[in-house]
Amino acid sequence: MTILNRVARAFQISPHSLLRESLRTYLKQKLIQIESEMFILAKKYGVQNVFELDARVQQGLFHEQETSEDYFRMDYLETERDKIKNLMESL
Numbered sequence: 772m773t774i775l776n777r778v779a780r781a782f783q784i785s786p787h788s789l790l791r792e793s794l795r796t797y798l799k800q801k802l803i804q805i806e807s808e809m810f811i812l813a814k815k816y817g818v819q820n821v822f823e824l825d826a827r828v829q830q831g832l833f834h835e836q837e838t839s840e841d842y843f844r845m846d847y848l849e850t851e852r853d854k855i856k857n858l859m860e861s862l
Contacts, residue, residue, distance in 0.1 A: 801855055805852050806852060809848045821842060824841075
């Protein structure tokens, strides 16, 4: 008997339901971590997303060399957030 089946049996739910709820919980935790990091970066530059950060760099409010690491990090985080939200919708 697999661990999934043992835990499901102990909580009297189907293995499928246990797996689905476990995945949902995992994705929620990842989403919270990502959105927290995005919030910190957004607050640092007074923006809400990577497009606003790019616009502020273009306006000369920030130097590209100073923001490039955070810009790419924010872009990555936005992509990961969208991926997680799409996965959560399919659960």
